[in-house]
Amino acid sequence: MKHRMSRLQRAKQFMPFAALKGFETLLAAVARPKENRVELSEDQIDELNKTLQAIRCGDWVRVVYYDNHKYVEIIGPVDMISERQQILSIGKNISFSDIKTIEVFF
Template identity: 40%
Template structure:
């Protein structure tokens, strides 16, 4: 028996393809979307009005049961459609939890956090 054929005997066997990935998805802890207090929402709106295209920002936003942190350059901000686009990721204003402009160092008040 050749060395390759002998090695095949000891290769792991996955009877259910994708089962491990499905288990990992189940292990993910989901959290409910936090409601921002009115003061914090006003401050977030103020910061969003000041953000311009090509600003470097860090945003924390709610997506599919978890909070995601993304840093990148703003490629589009649309106050009418209420969308912030960082590189290729579109984020609804309603899903934003925190925004920080990197160049200026502006960050909104964290006094009423609740997630």
């Protein structure tokens, strides 16, 4: 008596096999061009400091910051701000020194 495979079992035979799981993701990350960190002018730093001093928890902000060799934008409410630790938190902690621009939505 011959054993017949179901369609699902037959389909599984022909599914692609990924011997190196995550390799394609790693390759894409390495291939991504890296951005250089921008040096802010004294005026830009002063403006950034004024904005950071005015921010309160719950304020909605748009922040462009340097993360993992590229600039990233995040928009959301401020969870926490610590002058002592030099950290702004919007769902994730962002060091003041990594911030390029910040905009507060009033």
